[in-house]
Amino acid sequence: MAGPRTVDTPERVRDSARTRAEILDVATAEFAANGYDGSRVDEIAALTRTTKRMIYYHFGGKKQLYIAVLERAYARIRAAERQVELDDLDPVAAVRRIAEVTFDHHGAHPEFIRLVSIENIHHAEHVKELVEMVDLGGPIVALLEDILRRGRQEGLFRSDADAIDVHMMISAFCVFRVANRHTFGTIFGRDLVDPARTDHYRAMCGDMIVRYLAA
Amino acid sequence: MAGPRTVDTPERVRDSARTRAEILDVATAEFAANGYDGSRVDEIAALTRTTKRMIYYHFGGKKQLYIAVLERAYARIRAAERQVELDDLDPVAAVRRIAEVTFDHHGAHPEFIRLVSIENIHHAEHVKELVEMVDLGGPIVALLEDILRRGRQEGLFRSDADAIDVHMMISAFCVFRVANRHTFGTIFGRDLVDPARTDHYRAMCGDMIVRYLAA
DNA sequence: CTAGTTATACGAACTGGTACGTTAGTTAGC
DNA sequence: GCTAACTAACGTACCAGTTCGTATAACTAG
Incomplete structure (x- = not known):
């Protein structure tokens, strides 16, 4: 400045x-x-x-500006993923940790979730240009693959679950809560991002993935 | 001419x-x-x-036309929900059945999922007008409440899960798979709606909710 | 150090085209 | 012959992108 x-x-x-x-x-x-x-x-x-x-x-132009906006938003979640510390956690605690980091990031960055929704309406045409420049998915997949491998070796995890599917399940929960809160809240009368319910949903997300993965 | x-x-x-x-x-x-x-x-x-x-x-006008489109789309999923037959199923099989019905409906009606995403971008302002005319959430919640009550009575389900949260978890999975398939497919190189993987994801969705609910 | 030069950063006003909604009039069917 | 259903053509506002001109920083030669 x-x-x-x-x-x-x-x-x-x-x-x-x-x-x-x-x-x-x-x-x-x-x-x-x-x-x-x-x-x-x-x-x-x-x-x-x-x-x-x-x-x-x-x-x-407008389109290039939009792509620049997307690029910066994705760079921020990659930064959050990069800062997760879980070397000293057992595999079960580690997946829960990853779920919580994703949960907290999406809860704290609704504008990122909205950009992703918008991007899907546009068939990801701008993200397609982005992935030619940066690898957006690699880091989180590598992280999860390592945890899953350890968990399977210790006989803790089922063997038919892979990193991309685990990430998909976690993302589904964390993205839906933020992305669809307006229709969901209107139809079911429950505010999914009510601060009083945040701990409940964070635990629910962790339970979901831990129980799904259990051997 | x-x-x-x-x-x-x-x-x-x-x-x-x-x-x-x-x-x-x-x-x-x-x-x-x-x-x-x-x-x-x-x-x-x-x-x-x-x-x-x-x-x-x-x-x-354009806006009223859009609301009419939304109304018809929601009427169709309510019709699908109304046709589920599960009186003779045990609670565990019944929740799995509901998850599968939701999974199949969303897979078969991507245009509905897109309308819901679009509606959330607009803060559900049109759905807010709709819910004043029709109860969109009542039927599925009533259905789930009945199953959860039976499951708890039989000691099969955990007691801290309610119908709206169960519906939320199922919806999150089924909506995400369709709504975010473009960005997810672009970033992780996996087509979530590939017919060859449909059975896998349907089972994954059922496992997820059944395991989450287990006592 | 400074006068001249160039590249970069900036702004007001404009343009061509587009998109929602309307006006004015026409046709089918009871 | 009255009215619901229909059509063509228009009007106005808006909006992405441009034109043209200016001001400042950075550099260079003397």
Whole structure:
């Protein structure tokens, strides 16, 4: 944030990195709130301290801006996955830990979940461009494969479950709770993200995967 | 260019019910494919054998048409739920049966799942209008409550699980498999709706809920 | 150190096209 | 001959992307 060169002009300075970051912040909120087609480039520009021209100057267009937003959102969950510490946990505790990390991340980042939902409406066409640049799934799959291998060696886990399916079951629970909370809450009168119920659902998620995996 | 209606033209009769149904069919496909903002009233009209004015004549506007589409889609899953026969099944088999019915319905109606995702992007604002007219959640909850009560009486089920949470867990799995298949398939290289894997995932869904519920 | 030069960062106003909804009029059927 | 069902063509607002021009930082030669 501090001026890298001169100390004058506290604001209104030329700083492309800052401008880009501010556009990305606003665009993330807008795209998550309104979807791709529902978002307006003019509106995103109006919510920044710069103009629409800068969006085209720095990103090229609405679509590229959206891809940049997606890229940053996925980078953040990979960072969360990378920080999990579970070398000293037994396999059962380790899968529960992973489920809880996923649960907490999705609960804390509903805008990421919304972007993923939006992306699926668009048949993942933008994520398809992303995976050509970064490996989004590798880290979590490698982590789970290691735990499953240990668990099977110790005779704790069933042998017909693989890492991708385990991740799928955990994601299904954690994504649904956030992604579908509006229709679910409206139809069943239960707020899935009510803070008073968070511990209940975190435990439910852990129980689900641990019991499913049990030999 | 086109001659008057001197030629036969076997159909082309005035039939408001048929016109409404045709508009609804096309609109369902369009909204499910492109989302609400991504769908075009002109395009929907072009895909019917009538004109855009008829959409406004019969439904009032884009939003009301979308609500009518949602209403019909929800009516269909309630019909599927109503037809489940499980009076002669023990509680464990009965929950598995319900999970399978949900699994099969969602697998067979991806357009419904997409509409639900789209609706959540819009904070369920249209479903909120729907629930004032019809009770969408009652039937499945009543069904599950009955099974859970029997299961608890027989000492088969844990006592800290209620019908809404059980439905949530089943829905999470079945909805995720369809709703997120594009991003998941792109990132992890596994097609969740590959017919060759359908039996595997149906069994996985049943195992999940049965094991979670076990006392 | 400084005057001249260039690359980068920025903004106001505009344009071409698109999309929802309407106006005005037509036809079928009782 | 009255009305529900229907059609073509239009109007207005909006929106992605562009044009053209300006200001500032960074660099270079003298």
